[in-house]
Amino acid sequence: MPVSFGKPAFLAFLLPALLGGCAVGPDFKAPASPGGGGAYGSPADATRPVAGAPATLIGEGPGLRWWEAFGSQEMNRLVDQAMANNHSLAASNATLENARQLVAAAAGRRLPQVDAGARVERQEANLAASGFEPGALPGLSGNPVFNLYSVGGGVSFDPDLFGGKKRAVEQAAAQAEARQRQTEAAHLTVAGRVVTQVLTIAAIRDRIATANALLEEDRRNVALTDARRRAGEGTMVEVLNAQSQLANDRSEIPQLAQELDEARHMLAVLVGIVPADLGPTEFHLEQFRLPDDIPVTLPSELVHKRPDILQAEADIHAATAAVGVAAARLYPSLTLGGTYSQGSPEPGDILSSRFRGFDIFAGLTAPLFHGGTLKAQKRGAEASARAAASAYRQTVLEAFGQVADLLDAVQSDQKSMRNRMEASDVASRSLRLSRRSFQVGNSGILQVLDAERLYQRAQSGLVDARARQYLNIARLYVATAGGWTGDGRSAPQDAAAR
Template identity: 65%
Template structure:
C-alpha cells in the first residue's frame, strides 16, 4: 500500500507542469486569393475610386475624405462615447481577471491573530470542578495566538495553467471586441455625417424645386389672366406646389434626427454638438481605396481576431475541464504561537507547527466532471464554427463592397445623365406651354421627372461615399484609444 502511494506521488511530481487537454493551434490563413469570383471585373467608371490590394487602410482611414470637421468629430467620439468607455472598462476587468487567475498558481500564504477569554468545562472531561483549585469551579483564562500557513497546489495536470491561458485568451477577445467597437463607432460617425450632408442636399434640391414650382404657378396664372389658360390648369400647378412643399418638414425632421444621433455617438447632448453644416461637397472621394488581401484580413480584422481568441479560450477550457478528472496534490505548512499572556506569545515554548501533503482524487461525482468535459469540447467546436463563419461573412461583405465601387460609380454617371435630360425636358416643356403648344400636364410630368432625377443623383452620390466608408471599415484593422 505504501509502495503504491509512493509510486502515485512520484508519478504525479514527474507530471507536474504538464497541461491536460489540447494545445491551441492558430487557424491557418485561408487559401483564398481574391474576394470576387474568377473572371469577374471591377472596372470603375472614370472618376470612381478603384481598389488597390495591399496592406489595407491607414489607421485613421476617415481622414481620406479630406474633411477636418469630420476628423474632429471622430476624435471627439473616440474620447467621449460612453459605449466605448464601457468597452474600455470591460477590457480592464478582463485584464484584472488574468492576474486573479494567475495568482492561484502561486503559493497561498495566510496569517491570523486571535485573542480569547475562555472558560473550560471540566465536567465535560470527567473532572469535578469543585475539587480543583482554591476557589473551585471551571477555570477561566486568557489565550493569545498568532500564526500563519502556506499551501501550494502542484497543478499536476495543468488545470490552473490552462485556466490562466483561458483568462488571457478571454482578455484578448475583449481587447479585439474593444478595437472593433472603436472601428464601428468611427464608421457610424462618418455614416451619420454623410447622412446629414445628403439630407441637406435634398433640402436644397427641394427648395430649388419649390422655386421652379412657383415659377410654373406664376406662368400659368399669367396665361390664365391673358385668357390663354384655365383655372383647372392653375389649380393643378398649385396642387403640385403644395404637394412638393409638404416634403420639407419631413426632411427637416430627418436632419434633426441625424444630428441628434451624431450627438449621441460623439457623447454629448445635441445642444452641445456644435455646427454640422456638412454638404456632399465637403468630402473628397478618394481616387483609390487600399484593400487588405484575404490572407491578411484574417490577421487584421478585429471581429475575426476576436473569434480566434474565443476559440483559444474554448480550447483552454477543455484543458481546465480535463484536469478536474485527475488527482491533485497539495503541499503546505502551518505555524502557531499561543500563550496565556501577550508578553510570552513569541516564546519558543509556546510554538506549534504542522507540515503536510495531501492528495485528492475524484472517485464519483455522478458523471458531472465528464459531462463538463464533453460540454467544453462541444464549446470548442462551436467556437471553431463561429470563427469559420466570421471569416466567410467578412469575405462576403468585402466582396459586396468591392462590387459597389464599380456599380456606385456607374450609377452616379447614369443619374447625372438622367438629370441633364430631365432638366432639358423641363425647360422645353415650360417653353412649349408658354407659347401654347402643349398643356400643363406635360410640364407637371417633366417637373416630376426632374425632381426624381435630382433626388436620385443626391442619393447615388451619398451612397457612393457611404460604401467607400463601409469598405474602409470592412478591411481596416482595430483602432483603440491611445
C-alpha cells in the first residue's frame, strides 16, 4: 500500500535532510606518530652520559618557562618584556586574530542570510516599450513621471546539500589552528633569541675581560724587557717585540666592543625598545646556573607538543578540507529564500497592504560544463594535500634530527670544557715558568711571547666552550619545549570540523 505524506509531514521529513546534508571529500585523520622507540638517535649511536654534563631526562619535557632553569632574574625579566612588547609577536597575534575571525565568517555563511533595504526613486515609464503609442492612454500626453518609495527585505539559505560550506568552515578552522601554532612557535623563538643574546653578551664580556687580563700581562712584559735593557741585560729588540705584542692584543678590544654593541642592539630590538633605552647588561657566564638535568620530551610526544610539527599537521587538515570544498563544487547547489516589499508613489501609503508584494523561491543550480575547471581544481587540492603530508613528515624528521644533534652536543660540550680547562691550566703554568726563566736570564722574550699566545688561545677557547655549552642547552630547551602564545588562549577548534 503506498504511503502518502501530508504537507506538514513532508516538510518535517525534508527539513532535517536539507540541514544535515552530507559532506563530500575525505575526512581528516591525524598522521600516525613516527617510530623512535623512545630515543632520538639510533641505538648504535646512543649517547653515553659524560661525567659533569647535565643529565638529559627523557619524559614530559621542559616547562613553559624553561629559561628560568638558568637562574637569572634579569634574563627572566627581559624574556617577559619581549613577550609583552616584541612587535613581531604583536603582528603574529594580530594575524592569529584575523584567522579566528575568518572562521566565524565562514561559519556565518552556513546560516540564513537576511537583508533589508529601502529606496526612493523618481521614474519615467516608457509606454512605447510596452506597446502604447504616446497619448494613447487617457489623461496622458506622454510618458508618465512619478516618485516611488519602497522598503523591503529578503532571506536566502543554502542547505549545503553536499557539505561545501561545512568543509569551508573546517578548512578555516584548520588554517586558524595553523596560525595559532605559528604564533606559539614565534613566541618560543623570541624567548630563545632573547636567551641566546643574553648568553652571547655574557660570553663577549668574558672575552673582553680575558683580553684585558692579557693586556696586563703584555704591559708586564714591556716593563720587564725595558728594565732588563736599562740594566744592560736585554736589548731594544726584546722591548720592541713586547711592545708589538701589546699593540697587537690591544687591537682586538675594539672588535669585541663592536660585537658587544651589536648583541645589545639586537637584544633591544627583541624586547621592543630602542637601544638607548636598554640600560646596562652586565652579564657574565659565571652568573648563570648550569642545570643539573634537562627534561627532554619523549619522541612520541614531541609531535603533539612542538609548534612547527603541530602547524604542519594543521596544514594537512586544511588541505584535506580544501579537497572537500573543491569536490562539493562538482555537485548541484540548492538555494531557498523569499523577498517581501512595500512600494508606493506616496510616502504615506508605503505601509498599506494595497502596495505589498512578496515571493518565495527555491533554485537548483547544477554544473554541466566548465571546461574541466572544477575537476582540475579538485585534483589540484588533492595534490596540495599530498604536499602538506610530505611537508609534515619532513618537519618531523628535521625536528628529530635537531634534538638528536643537541643531545649529542650537551655531552660533547662537557668533554670540550674538560679539555679546554686542562689546556688553560697547562698554558698558565707554561706562561709563569717562561716569564720566570726570562727574568733570571735563562730564555729570551720570544719564548715568553709564544707562551702568552698559547695562554691567550687557551683562555679564549675556554670562554667559547663555556658559552657553547650554555647556548646548546638553551637550544635543546627550545627544540623540545611546547609553544606559548602569551595570552593563555588555546588553539581554535570547531566541533563540526572535528
